[in-house]
Amino acid sequence: MVNEDLQLFFWNTIYMFHHAYFLNIYKLYGDLIEVKGLVDASGQEIWIRNAFTLLTTILLVVRFIMTFAGLTACVVAIYPILTNSMPDMLIPTIIVQGINDVVLNCYELLLGYGVLNYLFPRGTAPFAVLLAKMVIKITWAVSNLNYYASHHNRLFHLSKLAIGDAQSFRPSHNSLHEYEINNQNLLPN
Numbered sequence: 648m649v650n651e652d653l654q655l656f657f658w659n660t661i662y663m664f665h666h667a668y669f670l671n672i673y674k675l676y677g678d679l680i681e682v683k684g685l686v687d688a689s690g691q692e693i694w695i696r697n698a699f700t701l702l703t704t705i706l707l708v709v710r711f712i713m714t715f716a717g718l719t720a721c722v723v724a725i726y727p728i729l730t731n732s733m734p735d736m737l738i739p740t741i742i743v744q745g746i747n748d749v750v751l752n753c754y755e756l757l758l759g760y761g762v763l764n765y766l767f768p769r770g771t772a773p774f775a776v777l778l779a780k781m782v783i784k785i786t787w788a789v790s791n792l793n794y795y796a797s798h799h800n801r802l803f804h805l806s807k808l809a810i811g812d813a814q815s816f817r818p819s820h821n822s823l824h825e826y827e828i829n830n831q832n833l834l835p836n
Contacts, residue, residue, distance in 0.1 A: 655798055656728050658791060659721050659740075666718035675711050679704060689766040699766055702758055706751065713747040720744075724795075727802060734802030741795050748788030756781040 682703045686696045720739040727736045759777045763769065 651798070652728060652731070655794060656725075658794070659724055659728060662744075663718060663721040666714050666721060669714050670711075670718060672711075675707060678707050682707070686766065691766055695765055699758075699762060702761075706754060706758060710747065710751055713743060713751065717743045717747055728798070731802060732806070734799045734806060737795055737799040737802070741792060741799065744788065744792055744795070749785055749792070752781055752785050752788065 683700055686700045686703070689696065717740075720743045724737050724740040727733045756778065759781070760774060763774045763777070
């Protein structure tokens with residue numbers, strides 16, 4: 648295995664443990680009950696409290712579903728990482744991580760801004776902390792997505808060249824010169 652493959656396998660394993668830890672229906676149930684109590688403690692109008700309860704519940708349920716999908720996608724991604732074949736099996740991991748780590752984090756940032764602005768207006772310091780945390784999470788997620796996407800592109804191009812294994816692709820010195828000769832535009836005499 649190449650060093651890049653080991654790194655990707657390591658990150659994929661960490662993602663699997665992360666998703667397995669947060670895939671807890673009792674934690675989801677406790678969070679859903681806690682949301683109602685925290686939003687009602689704000690003392691705002693009933694329609695604002697109901698709107699934020701609904702938006703937060705949607706975030707929690709969608710994140711739980713995407714955690715399950717992320718665990719499944721990480722398990723599926725083990726095969727192309729270890730064998731350097733079938734790059735299309737990495738696409739579910741890329742899609743799920745894009746939704747779970749980028750889109751839902753942006754949604755959480757907007758929801759956090761709404762909560763700190765409308766339910767508990769305390770100032771800008773808590774929002775600055777939330778913004779810094781979410782920017783770090785989104786930046787890390789995008790860099791991780793780039794890592795998976797570059798591995799997918801490498802495997803895809805190697806499969807187009809009909810090369811079974813990424814480590815076995817070492818062009819000989821003569822084949823490089825053949826490639827140069829074939830791509831030159833020669834004028835007919």
